Amino acid sequence: MSEEVIITKTIDARGSYCPGPLMELVKAIKRGQVGDVYELLSSDSGSAKDVPEWVNKMGHELIYCKPEGDFWRIAVRKTK
Amino acid sequence: MIKRVLIVGGGVAGTMVANRLAKSMPKEVYDGKLEIMLLTDSVQHIYQPGFLFIAFNEGFLEQFQKDQRELLHPKINLIIDRAKIIDVKKGRVVTEKHSFNYDFLVIATGSYPDMNSVPGLAEAGHTFYTPEGAVKLRDAMLNFKGGTLLLTIDVPHKCPVAPLEFIFMADDFYRQLGIREKVKLKYTYPIGRVHSMEAIASWAVREFEKRGIEYEVYFNLEKVDPAKKLAYTMDGSEHPFDLLVSVPAHRGAQVVKDSGLGDEDGFIPTDRYTLKMEGQDNVYVVGDATNLPVSKAGSTAHYEADVVVKNIICELKGIPPSHRYDGKAFCFVETGLKEATYITFNYKQPPQLVPSSEMLHWFKISYNEIYWLAARGIL
Numbered sequence: 001m002s003e004e005v006i007i008t009k010t011i012d013a014r015g016s017y018c019p020g021p022l023m024e025l026v027k028a029i030k031r032g033q034v035g036d037v038y039e040l041l042s043s044d045s046g047s048a049k050d051v052p053e054w055v056n057k058m059g060h061e062l063i064y065c066k067p068e069g070d071f072w073r074i075a076v077r078k079t080k
Numbered sequence: 081m082i083k084r085v086l087i088v089g090g091g092v093a094g095t096m097v098a099n100r101l102a103k104s105m106p107k108e109v110y111d112g113k114l115e116i117m118l119l120t121d122s123v124q125h126i127y128q129p130g131f132l133f134i135a136f137n138e139g140f141l142e143q144f145q146k147d148q149r150e151l152l153h154p155k156i157n158l159i160i161d162r163a164k165i166i167d168v169k170k171g172r173v174v175t176e177k178h179s180f181n182y183d184f185l186v187i188a189t190g191s192y193p194d195m196n197s198v199p200g201l202a203e204a205g206h207t208f209y210t211p212e213g214a215v216k217l218r219d220a221m222l223n224f225k226g227g228t229l230l231l232t233i234d235v236p237h238k239c240p241v242a243p244l245e246f247i248f249m250a251d252d253f254y255r256q257l258g259i260r261e262k263v264k265l266k267y268t269y270p271i272g273r274v275h276s277m278e279a280i281a282s283w284a285v286r287e288f289e290k291r292g293i294e295y296e297v298y299f300n301l302e303k304v305d306p307a308k309k310l311a312y313t314m315d316g317s318e319h320p321f322d323l324l325v326s327v328p329a330h331r332g333a334q335v336v337k338d339s340g341l342g343d344e345d346g347f348i349p350t351d352r353y354t355l356k357m358e359g360q361d362n363v364y365v366v367g368d369a370t371n372l373p374v375s376k377a378g379s380t381a382h383y384e385a386d387v388v389v390k391n392i393i394c395e396l397k398g399i400p401p402s403h404r405y406d407g408k409a410f411c412f413v414e415t416g417l418k419e420a421t422y423i424t425f426n427y428k429q430p431p432q433l434v435p436s437s438e439m440l441h442w443f444k445i446s447y448n449e450i451y452w453l454a455a456r457g458i459l
Contacts, residue, residue: 015352015407015427016373019240020276024373026300027235030329031344046278053272057298058314 005063005075008036014043014071021047022054029060029078036078037063043071051076083114083396086180088163088173088335089188090120090148092128092455093367093381097186099457100389102153105396109155114396117180118152119173121162125151127451129378131214132242136249136417137222141211144448151455163189166339168360184362184392187341187348189333191368191376197234197329200304205326208246209238220323221253226262227322230311232301233269234329236345238368238376241423243267243327244275244284245414251291252417265292266321268299279433280413280423287415301326330376332369347371352427353404355388362395364388372407379410382454412444420444 011028013021021042028038040051048065051074055062063075085101087094098118108114130144149158161175172181193209195202206217229250233243247267254260267274267288273281274288274295288295300314304324311319332346341357342348349358350370357363366388367381374380384405391401407427414420420441425431434440453459 011373013373017425017430018277018375018409018423019235019237019373021373022271023235023276026270027329027345030235030300050272054298057272058300 005037007039007075008032010039010041012041014041016042017044020044022050025051025074025076026054029058029076032078034078034080038076038078040074040076041071042074045072047074048072082112083183084181085114085116085184085186085392085396086173086182087116087118087186087188088120088166089190089333089367089369090118090122090125091188091190091367091381092378093190093369093385094118094120094186094188095125095148095151095455096382096385096457097188097366097388098156099151099153099455100385101392102156103457104389104393108396109153115157116153116155117157117159117182119159119161119163119175119180120148121160123148123160125455126211127448127455128209129239129451130448131208131211132245132249132414133448134211134214135208135217135221135246136253137218138417139448141215145211146452151452153457163335164338166335166341168339168341168357168363171362182362184364184395186388186392187336187357187363187365187369188367188381189336189369191236191238191330191332191347193237193328194331195326195328197331198301198303198326200306201301201324201326201328204304204306204309205232205324205328207326207328208242209327217325221250224263224323226259228264228266228320229323229325230266230319230321231268231325231327232299232311233327234301235270236347236376237327237330239411240276240375240377241280241411241413243269244280246325247293248287248291248415249417251293256417260292264294266319267293267295268301268319269295269297270300272297277423277431279431283433330368336369343371352407354391354401355384355405364392374407375409375411377409377411378451380408383408383410412440412447414441414444416441 133139423431
């Protein structure tokens with residue numbers, strides 16, 4: 001049974017190279033509360049690798065990471 | 081009937097918008113049909129990239145600042161006062177003693193480095209992102225006789241290549257002073273590589289290894305103990321330092337927060353193409369004040385100012401505003417005290433790095449002077 005994910009905030013980082021989508025996500029997670037879910041939209045295919053790696057390293061939770069048209073939709077829950 | 085364009089903020093973005101608009105509509109300005117008002121709380125205009133040079137004793141603050149009035153077109157109405165509330169519903173900006181109505185508003189209130197964003201950082205750390213910080217850091221760097229210089233970086237921050245410039249210049253600086261072998265330079269970055277742009281990161285790592293600069297990735301600063309000289313990161317580890325230099329998280333202006341216009345960091349939701357504030361048809365946002373996922377940098381402000389000015393002119397003439405910002409940025413990157421490179425990119429085109437050269441360094445040094453033409457709306 002799938003649980004419905006409530007998105008706290010969607011970050012549209014499509015077209016961002018500098019500082020880049022992952023840096024936009026890092027910013028949001030640092031400012032957020034434990035339990036918040038951030039959905040990142042990224043047109044950089046590197047995000048599909050970079051974001052899960054960062055999330056894993058920092059101990060947060062990757063909810064999904066999926067392609068949609070010409071961009072990626074990635075959701076992360078802040079766990080600590 | 082007189083139309084008033086009110087610009088709040090006298091930094092790169094606000095000053096360029098004001099001057100370019102005045103130069104583009106001379107007849108309306110001299111006939112009194114268009115009033116351009118610039119509201120800023122500082123009589124001085126500072127060229128912020130100069131701070132990096134001040135930190136390395138390569139320049140002084142007076143070289144990088146000019147009187148704001150001296151920079152402006154003579155018909156621009158300069159008001160030196162602090163905006164307290166921007167009331168977009170009533171179409172006015174309120175200061176301590178005055179209230180100014182507008183037909184079009186341009187918010188160019190910038191951002192500031194928040195050294196209080198991490199506990200202990202303000203007490204223990206230095207920054208080269210403010211004039212007083214750059215001077216204080218210069219003195220600390222000149223008195224530093226050896227040990228670990230730790231550079232930490234938080235988000236969001238202005239000029240994303242400046243931390244790399246800092247560490248390369250520090251390498252040259254201590255070689256020049258003859259004590260490089262006594263100084264451990266340690267660069268850190270919050271994600272899994274040393275810069276968000278992959279091409280820059282690959283190049284920088286090669287340079288780090290060549291120059292003996294240590295680096296650590298996934299470094300997310302959470303607190304600093306000034307007494308023990310330890311930095312603590314999100315993953316629970318601790319990092320000793322003798323000299324801590326930080327690029328702290330930046331925040332939007334207080335007036336944006338007080339007016340309820342910004343997100344949690346005080347940046348204003350802005351359309352990435354039209355540069356209009358979301359939900360407001362006669363309010364534009366330029367420079368660091370936007371929440372756009374682009375570099376907070378002078379070049380970004382410059383290219384955005386072009387678009388905003390053209391669209392305001394269209395609207396003043398009753399033509400639909402058709403100009404769009406494409407995310408363009410151009411950044412020089414100092415790769416030492418005597419060489420530099422540059423990158424340029426937009427929403428669709430990723431950056432390509434060109435080889436460093438002494439000529440590009442001199443171009444950058446020249447731009448430190450050419451900037452004043454850009455601020456005046458000439459270049």
